[in-house]
Amino acid sequence: MIRTPDQRIRVFVSSTLRELAEEREAVKAAVERLRLAPVMFELGARPHPPRELYRSYLAQSDVFVGIYGASYGWVAPGEEVSGLEDEYNLAPPAMPKLIYVKDGDERDDRLAALIGRIQADDTAAYLHFRSAAELEDQVAADLAMLLAERFDESRTDPAPEAPGQPLVGRVPVPYTTTIGRDADIDAVRTLLARGTDRVVSLIGPGGIGKSRLAIETALACEDLYPDGVYFVLLEGVLEPGLLLPTIAYHLGIRDNGEAALEERIAHALEDRRVLLVLDNFEQIVDAAPVLVRLYTVAPTATFLVTSRIVLRIRGERVYEVPPLPTPRGDLPASLDPATRTPAVALFVDRAKAIDPGFDVTPGNAADLAAICRTLEGLPLAIELAAAKVRILTPAGIAERLGQSLPLLTAAVRDLPERHRTMRATIDWSVSLLPDAQRDLLEDLGVFATRFTLDAVEALGRGRSWDGQAIDGLAALVDGSLVKQYELGGRRVFSLLAIVREYALGRLKEQGEAVRVRRAHADYYCALVRRVAPDLGGPGQADAVARLGLELPNLRAAVRHLVHTDRLDDAGDFAWSLLIYWWISGFFAEVRVWMLELLEKQHDQPITPHTRAIAWFFALWGEMWQRPSEQVVAGLGECVRLFSESGDADAAAMALAARATARVQFSDLDSDKAETELREAVVRLREQGNAWAEAITEVSLGRLAWVRGATDDALAHFDRASAVAQEHGDLFTTSVAGNLRSRLNFQLGHLETAEHEFVRTLLLSVRLHYDEGIAYGLEGVCAVAAAHGEAWRAAALAVAAGEIRRRIGIFDVEAFTVHTPYLDILRGRDPASVEAGEVAGAEFTLAEAVLLALPDHEHDEVAATLHAW
CATH class of the missing domain: 3.40.50.450 (Rossmann fold)
Structure with a gap:
């Protein structure tokens, strides 16, 4: 040794x-x-x-x-x-x-x-x-x-998670100690435990610790909500119309447009005792009535909201978040940690992270008390002041605060009192920075909830801090103005919402906001141009993960493009990510942006190509949920506009969408739909658009199945799988394979069906695709039921049903194959079926997948399932 x-x-x-x-x-x-x-x-x-x-x-x-x-x-x-x-x-x-x-x-x-x-x-x-x-x-x-x-x-990462990551929606664990909030946590838990208030709102100014209190309360209340606690970060969500898509995303609901999102969320929450934490609601307070509709149809769901303003809706209970207690009167800070006020304890804790030997002494006790009183017990303000022990003594901090804060608060008298103090504290903290670092902080205000060093460096070209991004970010991290953490194996940075608001406000005051937003949008447009081509091929999984990490800034980039009247660029940006929106399920969000774009075309002309893109996305949900002659006509107009613009590829995709809209009619004109789908396949093949060709072949297969032409359906599913596999499109391979395996099962080809159910289940695990896993479990359940495995079949059916309920798939498709065989077993061996159903209801997703897979496949998915 x-x-x-x-x-x-x-x-x-x-x-x-x-x-x-x-x-x-x-x-x-x-x-x-x-x-x-x-x-x-x-x-x-x-x-x-x-x-x-x-x-x-x-x-x-x-x-x-x-x-x-x-x-x-x-x-x-x-x-x-x-x-x-x-x-x-x-x-x-x-x-x-x-x-x-x-x-x-x-x-x-x-x-x-x-x-x-x-x-x-x-x-x-x-x-x-x-x-x-x-x-x-x-x-x-x-x-x-x-x-x-x-x-x-x-140190546990408190940051928002990226799409496709297993921690999406989970309550973040703070990476620093929470001090002085025990009584508040108990009080809010008591409100939630009563169960009489559907919405509990934590109200207070920025920097008072609403988000931290919500996080700690959520962690302390997990026992009250056996069906889950979800954390929904609304920072960066500025349009009320994006509330439902954001909630859906954190619940794991993929919005492919096939059903109304509000219905899916309501179904996912129905009869489930869940707590949804909605953080930073003040930005979209006009969307508050949506919460009333949700808790009306899902009365066992509770919402814990953080906001600077009261929501003023039925069922709301307001809890005013207080500041941390400070030393009374002119008393100095206590030398004894046991009797120290929470405000002083917080300052000391944060200062120790910089200087481990820091503590309250007879020489600094009065200054520490003065600092905390001047900052009115605001936790964020205290943390910003504590970060200055790197360069100032407590006496120096107290003196400078005493000189600066009264002047700074006087300059912002249009804000409520504690808002003024928090704004003045940030002003004071920023005033101690060199000019280049101050400019860097202000420019960072255009980013969404997180950003990378590459993006910052690109933003800095031609700015005063050009070439100083690394050192500048390090200094801002040291000053507690910027946070850094790991996400998806990459180093990322973030600003607290109130600091971002401050930075962007300063940028606007100087007339630089449009210029920096343009640079931000340019960087993400270039990123999308690099990554988007991989979405339909072998790099699909990596491309989806990369875009997921950048999702908040993709949203911000579209917003910047629309708000700066670069409407054609916004349309091209949205269109190039069509496959990403489809795989990840963000069609409702894109529809909000595209409708805004169409509204602005009266003041800012757009090209026919951009108009076609905007109408395509606007009609996508209508095509599935409310199909009509008007929708068919609208998609036909998209075909015309794309064609006249010289984009034959987009025209073929719009043609396939129009045919799909026809399929949704109750009085189906199947011949016309089939003709258009076949024409679209030919056109897409000519254009080399393998992804759209494969997904259109899937639509042809579904149509043939509905018409009873099972041989044709199998042929279409085979072609879809072949094209998708040839080009590395895992997602469409999974979709086509799932349908083909169900049809093979229905035709009595059990061995073929079982093999493919397993293969598509493995693909879905790899893609972190809950919906595909539910379909895969149901497929293996059907085979098990056909073989008389009553307990296993029943357990898998219930486990799949739990996934369906959790992600809001309530519209069970017409191609379901497992329930008839399970009903037969329920008559033959009711005890085993009942025992399986009891077990399946308790299964984790990982346990259900392992039960479905053959033993020799367990090693392949073990690591992925462990992370899940």
């Missing part, structure tokens, strides 16, 4: 020994500079064979550092690879790997191959270096960054 005296973090250093002796010493120096422990082959005794020795070294190390030069190293007798490559192979997959390659013209072929393999390993960081001195500095910097990131990751 290799032990260090203080059990420090161990860094395993891998390289050839003699060739890179100087570089190894440099790495050793870098590791020890950070007070870490280097684990190096030459530092240990060798009573064991080398392979066993470095295996032991690796097993007890925390970080892997690889240094590679020109030599591949010695291959021991009986071994196939050198010790150098074997060490890399033996490093645990989860171990962080920092790889450094020395510049040079010559390199052993086997080493070049190893380096190539390392470059393809996305778990390894890979850099070149020229000298030992350069290497030492690079290793020290990289280790410091790695440790900082790992420390940040160990």
Whole structure:
């Protein structure tokens, strides 16, 4: 066993020994500079064979550092690879790997191959270096960054989640201590526990801690809501029409336009004791009556709302969020933590994060009390002041606040009292920044809830802080004005809502808002142009995930384009993401933007192509929910406008949509619908639009099935699957495969159907597609029922039903195949069916999927299901 005296973090250093002796010493120096422990082959005794020795070294190390030069190293007798490559192979997959390659013209072929393999390993960081001195500095910097990131990751991320991520809708866990809110948490929990108030509103000015109180209350109330607690972040949602789509997204409801979103949400909440936390509601307070409609049809659902203003709706109970208590009168802060007021305790806690030795002393007690009283106990204001202990003493902070705050609050007398104090505190905090950092903060106001370094750097071109993004962001993080965290494996940043509001206000005052919004929209338009082509092909899953991470700023970009009268750009932006809206289910949101675009065309002319795009999205939901001759005619107009604009591809897609609208009529003209669908398939194939071709073949298959032409239906589903698979379109492969497997089951091809049900279920798990999982579970249930497996079939049916209910799929399609066989089993073996139904109601999604899959498939989905 290799032990260090203080059990420090161990860094395993891998390289050839003699060739890179100087570089190894440099790495050793870098590791020890950070007070870490280097684990190096030459530092240990060798009573064991080398392979066993470095295996032991690796097993007890925390970080892997690889240094590679020109030599591949010695291959021991009986071994196939050198010790150098074997060490890399033996490093645990989860171990962080920092790889450094020395510049040079010559390199052993086997080493070049190893380096190539390392470059393809996305778990390894890979850099070149020229000298030992350069290497030492690079290793020290990289280790410091790695440790900082790992420390940040160990603190639970409070950020909003991205589409497709398993944590969407879950209550974020604060990454700092909540201080002084125990009584408020108890009071709000008591209101919720009574069950007499449908909406409990936490009301107060920005910065008073409404969101934090809502989060802590939600975490404390999980036992009251057995069917779930959901956190819906409304920051960045500025249009009242987007309330329902945002709630649906956080509930896991995919809006494909086929049913009214309000109905789906109501169905998903029906008879479920759930708590929905709606954070930052003041931006869309005109949408408050929607909550009344929702709790009327779902009386067991409760809403906990944070807002700066009262909603004024029936069923609302208002809780005024108080500031934190401060020392009374002129009393100093208490030296005893047990008697310290919450405001002072918060300041000390946040200051300790910067200076671990910070505490209340006889010398600073009066100043700390004065700071907290001046800031009126506002938690965010106190945190901003505490961040200044990096550069000021408590006396310096108190003096500057005493000089600045009265003047600043006097300048904003049109705001309520505590709003003035919070605004003045931000003003004061920002005034201490250098000009470039102040300008950077103001420019960041155009971003939505989160943003990346790449986006910030793009925004900075030509601005006063151009080239200073990294250092500027670091300073703003230090000042508690910007937050940073990990999301989807990427470093992202965010502003608190009130800081963003402040920054954007300053930008508007200086007449720079339009210019910076234009730069923001340009960056995301360019991003969409890069990512969108992958949506219909092999990169589909990654493209959907990437766009999901950027969703808040995609929304903001569309809004910026519309509000700055770049209406044609807004139309092109929305159209290029059609597949994303379809897969992720955001059609209701896009419809809101496109209707706004159509309203503005009277003042700002648009091209016929943009008009066709806007009408297409506006009619999408109507096509499914309220099909009519007017809808068919409207989509026909889209076909004409696209054609006249020279966009044959879009015209073919609009033609397929018009045919789909015809299919929805009760008095179906199936011949006309089929003719148009077939024509659309031919046109789309000619245009090379494989995604739309495949999904139109699916529509033809559904139509043939309804008409009883099962052979034709199978042929269409086969073609849809073949086209989708050939082009890597996983989503359409799943949709087509699910329908084909159901039809095969109905035709008695049980073995074929079972194989495909399993395959599409695996695809749905990979895509994190709840609806597809429900269909897959029902398919396997049908096969199990046909084989007489009463308990398993019943358990899967109920588990699938729970998923359907949770995501609001109440319109069970006409192609259901599992219920008739289950009804037969219920008559033959009622005890087993009942026992299965009881078990299925308690299943997690992961348990249901594993029950459906053959044992040999479990390993493939284990990691994904664990995260889910």
